Amino acid sequence: MSGPTFTELARRRQFVDCAIDVIAEQGFAAASLAKIAARAGTSKGVISYHFSGKDELLEQIVLDVFTDTAEFIGPRLAAATTATEKLTVFLETSLEYMRLHRAQLLALRQIFPNRRDANGDQRYDNEHGEPRERAIEELLREGQRTGEFRDFDPAVMTVTIRSAIDGALNQWAHSPDLDLTAYAGELVTLFIHATRGES
Amino acid sequence: MSGPTFTELARRRQFVDCAIDVIAEQGFAAASLAKIAARAGTSKGVISYHFSGKDELLEQIVLDVFTDTAEFIGPRLAAATTATEKLTVFLETSLEYMRLHRAQLLALRQIFPNRRDANGDQRYDNEHGEPRERAIEELLREGQRTGEFRDFDPAVMTVTIRSAIDGALNQWAHSPDLDLTAYAGELVTLFIHATRGES
Amino acid sequence: MSGPTFTELARRRQFVDCAIDVIAEQGFAAASLAKIAARAGTSKGVISYHFSGKDELLEQIVLDVFTDTAEFIGPRLAAATTATEKLTVFLETSLEYMRLHRAQLLALRQIFPNRRDANGDQRYDNEHGEPRERAIEELLREGQRTGEFRDFDPAVMTVTIRSAIDGALNQWAHSPDLDLTAYAGELVTLFIHATRGES
Amino acid sequence: MSGPTFTELARRRQFVDCAIDVIAEQGFAAASLAKIAARAGTSKGVISYHFSGKDELLEQIVLDVFTDTAEFIGPRLAAATTATEKLTVFLETSLEYMRLHRAQLLALRQIFPNRRDANGDQRYDNEHGEPRERAIEELLREGQRTGEFRDFDPAVMTVTIRSAIDGALNQWAHSPDLDLTAYAGELVTLFIHATRGES
DNA sequence: CATGAATGAGCATTCATTCAT
DNA sequence: CATGAATGAATGCTCATTCAT
Numbered sequence: 001m002s003g004p005t006f007t008e009l010a011r012r013r014q015f016v017d018c019a020i021d022v023i024a025e026q027g028f029a030a031a032s033l034a035k036i037a038a039r040a041g042t043s044k045g046v047i048s049y050h051f052s053g054k055d056e057l058l059e060q061i062v063l064d065v066f067t068d069t070a071e072f073i074g075p076r077l078a079a080a081t082t083a084t085e086k087l088t089v090f091l092e093t094s095l096e097y098m099r100l101h102r103a104q105l106l107a108l109r110q111i112f113p114n115r116r117d118a119n120g121d122q123r124y125d126n127e128h129g130e131p132r133e134r135a136i137e138e139l140l141r142e143g144q145r146t147g148e149f150r151d152f153d154p155a156v157m158t159v160t161i162r163s164a165i166d167g168a169l170n171q172w173a174h175s176p177d178l179d180l181t182a183y184a185g186e187l188v189t190l191f192i193h194a195t196r197g198e199s
Numbered sequence: 200m201s202g203p204t205f206t207e208l209a210r211r212r213q214f215v216d217c218a219i220d221v222i223a224e225q226g227f228a229a230a231s232l233a234k235i236a237a238r239a240g241t242s243k244g245v246i247s248y249h250f251s252g253k254d255e256l257l258e259q260i261v262l263d264v265f266t267d268t269a270e271f272i273g274p275r276l277a278a279a280t281t282a283t284e285k286l287t288v289f290l291e292t293s294l295e296y297m298r299l300h301r302a303q304l305l306a307l308r309q310i311f312p313n314r315r316d317a318n319g320d321q322r323y324d325n326e327h328g329e330p331r332e333r334a335i336e337e338l339l340r341e342g343q344r345t346g347e348f349r350d351f352d353p354a355v356m357t358v359t360i361r362s363a364i365d366g367a368l369n370q371w372a373h374s375p376d377l378d379l380t381a382y383a384g385e386l387v388t389l390f391i392h393a394t395r396g397e398s
Numbered sequence: 399m400s401g402p403t404f405t406e407l408a409r410r411r412q413f414v415d416c417a418i419d420v421i422a423e424q425g426f427a428a429a430s431l432a433k434i435a436a437r438a439g440t441s442k443g444v445i446s447y448h449f450s451g452k453d454e455l456l457e458q459i460v461l462d463v464f465t466d467t468a469e470f471i472g473p474r475l476a477a478a479t480t481a482t483e484k485l486t487v488f489l490e491t492s493l494e495y496m497r498l499h500r501a502q503l504l505a506l507r508q509i510f511p512n513r514r515d516a517n518g519d520q521r522y523d524n525e526h527g528e529p530r531e532r533a534i535e536e537l538l539r540e541g542q543r544t545g546e547f548r549d550f551d552p553a554v555m556t557v558t559i560r561s562a563i564d565g566a567l568n569q570w571a572h573s574p575d576l577d578l579t580a581y582a583g584e585l586v587t588l589f590i591h592a593t594r595g596e597s
Numbered sequence: 598m599s600g601p602t603f604t605e606l607a608r609r610r611q612f613v614d615c616a617i618d619v620i621a622e623q624g625f626a627a628a629s630l631a632k633i634a635a636r637a638g639t640s641k642g643v644i645s646y647h648f649s650g651k652d653e654l655l656e657q658i659v660l661d662v663f664t665d666t667a668e669f670i671g672p673r674l675a676a677a678t679t680a681t682e683k684l685t686v687f688l689e690t691s692l693e694y695m696r697l698h699r700a701q702l703l704a705l706r707q708i709f710p711n712r713r714d715a716n717g718d719q720r721y722d723n724e725h726g727e728p729r730e731r732a733i734e735e736l737l738r739e740g741q742r743t744g745e746f747r748d749f750d751p752a753v754m755t756v757t758i759r760s761a762i763d764g765a766l767n768q769w770a771h772s773p774d775l776d777l778t779a780y781a782g783e784l785v786t787l788f789i790h791a792t793r794g795e796s
Numbered sequence: 797c798a799t800g801a802a803t804g805a806g807c808a809t810t811c812a813t814t815c816a817t
Numbered sequence: 818c819a820t821g822a823a824t825g826a827a828t829g830c831t832c833a834t835t836c837a838t
Contacts, residue, residue, distance in 0.1 A: 027315050029228065032832060044833085045799045054833065113227070113312050120225050122373065150392075155370075156385040163366030167358040174321065186355040193349075194393040207821090232808060244824055247809065406800090424717050426710070427626065430828060443803055446830060511710050514624050520771065548790075554783040557764040565760030569752075572719065584753040591747075592791040629811060641812080642820045651812065 012050050015040055016060050023061075024106035028114045058111055065104045069132065072097045077135060083143025087161075087195065088188050090136060094165050095184040098172065105169055136161050140195070149195040161191060211249050214239055215259050222260075223305035227313045232256075257310055264303045268331065271296045276334060282342025286360075286394065287387050289335065293364050294383040297371065304368055335360050339394070348394040360390060410448050413438055414458050421459075422504035426512045456509055463502045467530065470495045475533060481541025485559075485593065486586050488534065492563050493582040496570065503567055534559050538593070547593040559589060609647050612637055613657050620658075621703035625711045630654075655708055662701045666729065669694045674732060680740025684758075684792065685785050687733060691762050692781040695769065702766055733758050737792070746792040758788060 018039040023031040033054055037044045051057045076093045080086040098105055115123045137158045143149035164187055172178045203211075217238040222230040232253055236243045250256045275292045279285040297304055314322045336357040342348035363386055371377045402410075416437040421429040431452055435442045449455045474491045478484040496503055513521045535556045541547035562585055570576045615636040620628040630651055634641045648654045673690045677683040695702055712720045734755040740746035761784055769775045 026319055027313070027321065029313060030315070030319060033834090034832075043799055045801090045835090046797090048834065049798065110312060113309055116226050116229070120229060122226065152389065153381075153385045156382060157389065159366040159370055160363045160386070160389060163362040163369070164359045166365075167362030170362070171354075171358055182352075183355060186352045187359070190351065190356065190359060190393045193395065194389045196392065204821090210822090231806075233806085241823075242825060243808080244810090244826090245822080248821095248823065253808065403800090409801090425713050425719065428713070428717060431830085432828080441803060442829080443805090443831085444801080447800095447802065452829065508710055511707060512624065512626060514627070518623055518627060520624065550787065551779075551783045553768075554780055555787065557768055558761045558784070558787060561760040561764030561767070562757045564763075565756040568760070569756055580750075581753055584750045585757070588749065588754065588757060588791045591793065592787045594790065630813090631811075640820055642814090642822090643818095645813065646819065 008050070012060060013064070015047055015050060015057060016064050019057055019061055020103050020107040023110050024103040028110040058115065061107060062111060065108055068101070068104070069097060073132065073135065083139050083146060083148045084192060086139040087143070087191060090139065091165070091187045091191065092184045094132065095168055095180045095187070098169060099180045106173060109169060109173070133158060133162060143195065147197065150197040152195065157195065164191070207249070211259065212263070214246055214249060214256065215263050218256055218260055219302050219306040222309050223302040227309040257314065260306060261310060264307055267300070267303070268296060272331070272334065282338050282345060282347045283391060285338040286342070286390060289338065290364070290386045290390065291383045293331065294367055294379045294386070297368060298379045305372060308365070308368060332357060332361060342394060346396065349396045351394065356394065363390070406448070410458065411462070413445055413448060413455065414462050417455055417459055418501050418505040421508050422501040426508040456513065459505060460509060463506055466499070466502070467495060471530070471533065481537050481544060481546045482590060484537040485541070485589060488537065489563070489585045489589065490582045492530065493566055493578045493585070496567060497578045504571060507564070507567060507571070531556060531560060541593065545595065548595045550593065555593065562589070605647070609657060610661070612644055612647060612654060613661050616654055616658055617700050617704040620707050621700040625707040655712065658704060659708060662705055665698070665701070666694060670729065670732065680736050680743060680745045681789060683736040684740070684788060687736065688758070688762070688784045688788065689781045691729065692765055692777045692784070695766055696777045703770060706766060706770070730755060730759060740792060744794065747794040749792065754792065761788070
């Protein structure tokens with residue numbers, strides 16, 4: 001009908017995956033269109049055909065990974081009832097997703113600090129519209145309403161939880177043998193203590 | 200006689216400062232030697248005269264900021280007695296330093312994920328030898344010995360504290376009006392809860 | 399299907415020819431990619447598109463000239479029967495080829511002493527695998543077997559014959575009016591005397 | 598008094614020697630003033646003080662080596678009586694000098710094809726004013742006058758003898774174990790045959 | 797739809813030379 | 818006499834983008 005065909009979408013997805021691999025392995029600066037095309041087994045021109053430019057390709061990477069993350073975490077989070085449970089599930093699921101999608105997250109970690117808009121200003125839009133961020137803040141506020149959590153600033157706690165997960169990624173990035181399940185357990189205990197009411 | 204002259208050191212420092220400004224403002228990728236030289240009011244060749252190459256300039260940035268950070272935080276940390284006090288001082292001092300050296304920290308945040316060695320592997324060496332990291336882990340272990348802190352994995356807690364500070368920097372980077380003093384207060388409470396024994 | 403297309407090869411040949419002209423006229427050091435591209439009527443980037451780098455372009459020059467030389471000299475040499483005849487034909491044909499391909503040989507004369515490998519050591523590999531060298535030594539050994547030639551060291555004689563031709567090129571390089579046919583005649587007499595048995 | 602002082606001359610000689618070493622070892626293109634100065638243990642500026650520029654330094658190298666060569670070969674040649682003897686002595690002495698001054702000759706071999714005047718034309722002036730060249734041609738003509746030598750073109754023979762010596766240098770350059778004395782013996786026999794009358 | 801070819805701006809680096817001290 | 822500092826032009830190269838086929 002209208003819009004991109006199924007084939008077209010599959011082709012785009014293929015380039016997104018190749019780009020993710022190259023960025024994860026060789027870094028943002030080294031990820032030229034030539035290398036990405038080579039990994040995909042085609043020539044540079046093809047990428048320009050499917051994407052308006054390198055910017056759109058990068059944008060698509062972010063979008064795809066965000067979508068994928070939300071689809072992975074969303075249902076698991078919905079199954080939890082209390083805020084404490086949700087916090088637990090969120091941390092465990094985040095690190096579980098990380099374990100299953102190493103390249104994707106390594107790539108995002110390279111892309112975020114390097115994306116700039118036309119004016120040269122850093123682009124934070126996507127970072128803060130990302131699914132995780134919103135889900136965390138919501139569950140924190142809910143826990144505060146039910147009295148499970150103490151009276152902290154939800155924005156700070158949200159950023160800190162998100163940063164804690166990024167910290168795990170950083171560690172895992174250069175210590176691939178890191179036990180992410182155990183790491184998740186430590187984070188759960190840490191943030192349950194950090195959020196619990198004074199009693 | 201011995202080593203570089205005072206003038207030479209001052210000149211290097213000047214280029215380091217210009218490079219920090221350009222990287223903080225325009226990002227790692229856009230920080231060409233030409234732009235850095237332009238900011239310093241000279242030509243590219245002069246940088247090559249004072250540094251063996253761009254790599255050495257970047258290295259010097261990291262070194263200078265680390266040294267500066269250590270000199271700022273070290274004495275304040277030494278003045279604290281209990282582990283809890285030290286943790287408090289560490290977090291407050293870190294964000295205070297951040298407030299006073301915005302460009303430096305924004306620059307480091309750009310440099311770290313983008314530095315690669317000759318093999319294309321990311322360079323983490325400095326990041327983990329950095330003063331903050333070591334100081335945190337030490338005070339955590341001390342708190343566990345004295346019974347002030349509960350029995351968590353010091354490595355995970357260290358990474359999380361460091362990441363929490365990085366998270367503050369990220370927020371502040373695109374919300375320059377953020378109240379870092381209040382933010383520090385929130386982090387202190389957060390991590391005191393996170394580290395405190397169960398009793 | 400397999401390998402470079404005909405068009406690609408023709409384009410490479412075109413740049414090789416331009417490079418030969420620039421090197422022959424302006425010397426090795428002055429033969430920058432910019433000048434070579436300008437002579438070809440394009441920009442530097444195009445050369446980088448067709449060759450992996452300046453090194454490969456220089457390599458191709460050597461290869462092309464060697465191939466051309468072999469195709470010129472080979473059949474003429476094969477038509478000769480006795481070793482003396484072959485020596486005669488070799489010298490005459492070499493200077494005849496020189497006369498017809500001035501730029502090529504002037505370029506090679508610039509390239510050889512200036513080519514270095516990555517370690518900074520001079521590259522002799524090609525020079526001694528070159529067609530002329532092998533052909534000479536073979537015919538000299540044949541003449542010694544048949545008794546036409548006396549008992550000299552074939553390696554020294556080979557180098558000397560090759561150097562004699564290089565000497566002719568040197569003379570001709572700055573005296574373009576030099577009569578190369580007469581010169582060839584002198585060289586033939588010279589080396590027939592030099593190689594002839596004592597009797 | 599007038600002209601350069603003794604100290605001045607010694608200083609120039611020192612830089613000439615360093616330049617010879619660097620050029621011989623690393624090649625013409627890699628022999629920057631910085632490297633030459635580093636080898637001399639001083640800074641680039643000093644060379645500019647003693648020489649009007651890199652050109653004058655290169656000129657001085659050529660001049661010094663030519664002078665040295667002439668002083669070495671001249672007396673030995675004068676001691677020979679017949680033309681044949683002189684030819685023998687010339688070849689033997691040339692290779693003997695080569696053996697004793699490897700760096701000097703390797704340097705000259707790099708300098709000659711790379712020297713250009715302001716117009717970009719190659720400089721042959723020195724090459725053909727060099728002592729060896731003149732000495733050879735003179736002895737060849739003498740041999741023809743006395744009937745020792747046959748009736749060849751002295752110019753061609755001169756160039757060929759000179760080129761034969763250059764060929765020996767080329768061989769020796771990449772085969773440092775080459776027996777130059779034996780090589781000289783071969784050349785002597787070769788050119789005695791080449792020059793001898795028909796009888 | 798796809799691509800080989802070309803483009804030109806930008807990059808880090810090297811270098812001979814100049815100059816104030 | 819000597820030199821550390823600075824200069825700016827030039828070099829090889831990479832890259833995102835464009836375009837004709």
